[in-house]
Structure formats: structure tokens, C-alpha cells
Amino acid sequence: MTIDASLDAPWTDLWYASADGLKxxxxxxxxxxxxxxPVVCLPGLARSAGDFHELASALATADGGPRRVLALDYRGRGRSDYDPNPRNYDLPVESADILALLAAAGLAGAVFVGTSRGGMHVMLLAATHKDVLAGAVLNDIGPVIEMTGLMRIKGYVGQMPTPKTYEEAAALLQGIAGPGFPAFGAADWARLAARSFIERGGALVADHDPALTASLEALAPDKPLPPLWPFFDALKDVPLMLIRGEHSDILSAQTLAAMAERRPDADVLTVAGQGHAPVLWEAEVVGRVVGFVEGIAAEVPRGPEGTIAGVEG
Structure with missing residues (x-):
């Protein structure tokens, strides 16, 4: 499917309250x-709704029919309130916030697109509220999470330097993530910087609560996370797409293969030249995801569709 990479659909702000009163x-x-x-997009740990703008624009205006798309800011990220209790930056609390979003939007369910932590939420929803899942896209996350990548993330979340300009911010991000994204050019790093930093108090700061580090405190190289296979297996009978970055240090090629073996009907896609987590703004990747989502609506068979530019199927 060919997607116009210049799509720039408008959105409105949807504000809603969490159970504990955050906006x-x-x-x-x-x-x-x-x-x-509808589609609900769930970002990574320290990311925000803006990461999904191109995908949301394409889904909202696709040839197969327009659809409603929600992209959320977790508590403590983007435009959502920061939580005075950093211990609330955990999966169960955020999961309740996602369900609150569905209620506020008047949705009984949706196709969920989850990047990294967002994909963990999708698996958690499959185990606890499967009825809300019309389909699922897991972007660079699976039931086995590599400690190498987690420790890398722990090293910068909540601890980002304060760049003086967005050009410095782009260089900073390239220094952190560059080895995993050899396909990125200057324009890509500039776009990522614009979505990672905001101006606050006359300075550029990362667009998340620095206290988000509380969610990572217990991580240690000698304490691997327990496998989440029961949560992945809870996605049985849910239309499924699996995305991995070629150079990902969070989702290994071995884990992806094991996931695909358990779900031979899944649409499996590897994004060349990118690591954790693949951005969802390239036209070829966006087109593949839109095609998968439209396939759910049309109830057509899903599965690998071959190779497209920059993407190995």
C-alpha cells in the first residue's frame, strides 16, 4: 500500500480525568x-502522542474509510499532568488510565498499536480486558525483554542533559541512539528531537517527568525480567501484527521468531536500519500498518505480504 508521507491530518485535544484526579x-x-x-495508539516509556502523528493521519484518512484514532500521553508525559507520586508510573495504574480514555471517548474497544511499553500494555489488556481488543500491533516489544536495552534506557530516562537548541538536542539523541539507527539522516534526528524536547522555563527539557526514573529503579543487569509468555498468549484469536527494528536491543530476533511460531497467522515485519523502537513515520511502514488495520475491518486474511522498500517481511 502506498501512503502519502506528507499527510498531516488535524486533531483535537481530548482531556479526561484519571481515577485519582489527574488531567x-x-x-x-x-x-x-x-x-x-477506531485505533488507539500507546507510546513508549518516555514518549508521547506525537510519535504517532503520521500513522494517525494516514489511518484517519485512509482509502478504506476514515476512522477515529486516539493517541495518548501517559501520566507524566506530553501534555498530561505529572503525578506527585512517582510510584504511580507503573503498568497497572497506566492501564487503568487507558480504560478511562476508552470510557471518556465513548469507545467499547479498538485496534491497539503499542510501541515498546505501549505493547506491554496491549499484552496486559489481553490478559485482563481482552474484550476491548479488536486487533493489536506490537512495535518492538515481546514477552522476553532484553536487559541490554533496558539498561541503556535506564541510563537516560529522566537524566537527559539540557540542550541549548533543537540542533543540540538532535545531536544528543544521535549520540544516544545512533548505533541502532544507521538509516537515519539529519532530518530524522531533527524530527525526533522536536518530538522529544519541549521549551519550559526558557530551556529545552525532555518531554516527560524526570521522576519517571522511579519506574526503572529496580532494574539490574543480573535481574532479568520474568518472561511474559502468558500475556502474549492471551492475544490468541486477536488479529496481530509484530514489528521489530533490525538492530533492536529490546526485542531479539530469536524472541520475534518464537512469537511468530506461536502465532503463524501474525503479520511480521522487520524494519531495516532501525533499532528500538522503529519510528512509525516512514511511508512504507505506515502503509503496511494501515493495510493490516484495514484488513481487520474487511475481515480478510492477514500474513506477511513480502518485502517493501526498507522493510523485510
Missing amino acids: LHARDYGPRDAAAP
Whole structure:
């Protein structure tokens, strides 16, 4: 499927309250009365709704029919309130916030696209509220999470330097993530910087609560996380797409292969030249995800569709 990479659909701000009274934010794309199943996009640990702008724009205006797309800011990220209790930056609390978003938007369910931590939420929802899942896209996450990548993330979340300009911010991000993204050019790093930093108090700061480090304190190289296979297996019978970055240090090629063996019906895609986590703004990748989502709506068979530019299927 060919997607116009210049798509720039408008969105409205959807504000809603968490159970403990925080003001939370999501971007709301597309018509609210669209017939096509809606999509909910869940970002990575320290990321925000803006990461999904190109994908949301394409889904909201796709040839197969416009659809509503919600991309949320977790508590402590983007435009959502920071939590005075950093211990609430954990999966169960955030999962409740996701369900609160569905209620606020008047949705019984959706196709969920989860990047990294967002994919962990998708697996958790499969185990606890499977009825809300019309389909699932797991972007560079699986039931076995590599400690190498987790320790790398622990080394910078909540501890980012304060660049003076967005050019410095782009160079900073390239220094942190460059080895995993050899396909990135200057424009890519600039786009990532624009979505990673905000101006606050006359300075550029990372667009998340520095106290987010509390969610990573227990991580240690000699304490691997327990495998989450039961949560992955809870996705049985849910239309599934699996995405991995070629150079990912969070989702190994071996784990992806094991996931695909358990779910031979899944649409499996490896993004060349990228690590953790693949950005979802390239036209070829966006087109592949849109095609998968439209396949759910049309109830057509899913599965690998061969190779497209920059993507190994």
C-alpha cells in the first residue's frame, strides 16, 4: 500500500480525568462517527502522542474509510499532568488510565498499536480486558525483554542533559541512539528531537517527568525480567501484527521468531536500519500498518505480504 508521507491530518485535544484526579491528554483524529473500527495508539516509556502523528493521519484518512484514532500521553508525559507520586508510573495504574480514555471517548474497544511499553500494555489488556481488543500491533516489544536495552534506557530516562537548541538536542539523541539507527539522516534526528524536547522555563527539557526514573529503579543487569509468555498468549484469536527494528536491543530476533511460531497467522515485519523502537513515520511502514488495520475491518486474511522498500517481511 502506498501512503502519502506528507499527510498531516488535524486533531483535537481530548482531556479526561484519571481515577485519582489527574488531567490526562490524548490527540483525537478523524471523525467520531466513522464506521471503521477506531485505533488507539500507546507510546513508549518516555514518549508521547506525537510519535504517532503520521500513522494517525494516514489511518484517519485512509482509502478504506476514515476512522477515529486516539493517541495518548501517559501520566507524566506530553501534555498530561505529572503525578506527585512517582510510584504511580507503573503498568497497572497506566492501564487503568487507558480504560478511562476508552470510557471518556465513548469507545467499547479498538485496534491497539503499542510501541515498546505501549505493547506491554496491549499484552496486559489481553490478559485482563481482552474484550476491548479488536486487533493489536506490537512495535518492538515481546514477552522476553532484553536487559541490554533496558539498561541503556535506564541510563537516560529522566537524566537527559539540557540542550541549548533543537540542533543540540538532535545531536544528543544521535549520540544516544545512533548505533541502532544507521538509516537515519539529519532530518530524522531533527524530527525526533522536536518530538522529544519541549521549551519550559526558557530551556529545552525532555518531554516527560524526570521522576519517571522511579519506574526503572529496580532494574539490574543480573535481574532479568520474568518472561511474559502468558500475556502474549492471551492475544490468541486477536488479529496481530509484530514489528521489530533490525538492530533492536529490546526485542531479539530469536524472541520475534518464537512469537511468530506461536502465532503463524501474525503479520511480521522487520524494519531495516532501525533499532528500538522503529519510528512509525516512514511511508512504507505506515502503509503496511494501515493495510493490516484495514484488513481487520474487511475481515480478510492477514500474513506477511513480502518485502517493501526498507522493510523485510
